[in-house]
Amino acid sequence: MAVGLRVFMNPERVDAETIEAFRELPGSNVADCMGRMSGMHSEIRRLSKNGFKMVGSAITVKVRPGDNLMLHKALDMAQEGDVIVVSNGGDRSHSLMGEIMVRHAEFRKLGGIVLDGPIRDIDTIRNLEIPIYATGTTPAGPYKEGPGEINVNITCGGVSLNPGDLVIGDDDGVVVVPREDLEEVLKSSIEFNKKDQSKIVESMAGKLNRSWVDKSLAEKGCEYIDLKAGRKLVSE
Numbered sequence: 759m760a761v762g763l764r765v766f767m768n769p770e771r772v773d774a775e776t777i778e779a780f781r782e783l784p785g786s787n788v789a790d791c792m793g794r795m796s797g798m799h800s801e802i803r804r805l806s807k808n809g810f811k812m813v814g815s816a817i818t819v820k821v822r823p824g825d826n827l828m829l830h831k832a833l834d835m836a837q838e839g840d841v842i843v844v845s846n847g848g849d850r851s852h853s854l855m856g857e858i859m860v861r862h863a864e865f866r867k868l869g870g871i872v873l874d875g876p877i878r879d880i881d882t883i884r885n886l887e888i889p890i891y892a893t894g895t896t897p898a899g900p901y902k903e904g905p906g907e908i909n910v911n912i913t914c915g916g917v918s919l920n921p922g923d924l925v926i927g928d929d930d931g932v933v934v935v936p937r938e939d940l941e942e943v944l945k946s947s948i949e950f951n952k953k954d955q956s957k958i959v960e961s962m963a964g965k966l967n968r969s970w971v972d973k974s975l976a977e978k979g980c981e982y983i984d985l986k987a988g989r990k991l992v993s994e
């Protein structure tokens with residue numbers, strides 16, 4: 759096989775019911791229910807219009823740094839609702855897509871695109887509803903020589919993912935749920951979200967229980983020093 763220049767076809771996809779259930783949940787709650795470890799880092803930011811939730815099955819793309827040949831192929835292969843996620847070997851010097859490709863993705867009703875690299879044509883893309891996540895912008899365009907692979911394990915934004923995993927994006931950023939954990943994470947995220955909502959209400963009313971902060975500091979042996987009383991050690 760041509761390792762490094764391969765396209766794996768027909769990956770598993772997350773069912774529509776699960777996708778719709780996750781659409782109701784903030785990505786932050788979902789990430790909290792996975793040990794707070796499955797959120798992409800903050801360099802991966804939404805550069806299209808805010809306020810449009812992205813939830814879909816991952817089509818993964820590994821490109822040669824700064825080259826988008828395989829991303830072009832993935833745009834043609836992905837189905838309605840799929841989210842294309844691209845690893846780019848850390849390159850920040852060449853945009854991986856611009857308005858022409860984004861318009862093509864929009865026309866094909868893809869769920870969104872997540873790039874571990876920059877884009878260009880931000881003047882238009884910033885006003886589009888299709889969720890586009892990237893690390894920034896540069897006018898420098900991509901090469902189109904390959905190699906690259908579609909639907910292999912990749913890392914994007916510091917998170918490892920496989921084709922058919924669930925990708926969630928909101929204004930905060932992107933979270934990945936491995937497909938084998940979907941049921942468990944959905945259940946715990948719904949519970950977590952309910953608790954979070956009541957904490958927000960309590961917080962707004964000044965009724966949030968803060969006792970855990972002092973308890974935690976006491977357990978760690980934190981010292982309190984009074985600056986006015988000649989730097990005396992005091993109890994809080």
Ligand SMILES: O=C([O-])CC(=O)C(=O)O
Nearest residue numbers: 855856857858859860899
């Ligand atoms: O050159 C490319 O492949 C990307 C590009 O500028 C566009 O999509 O507008």
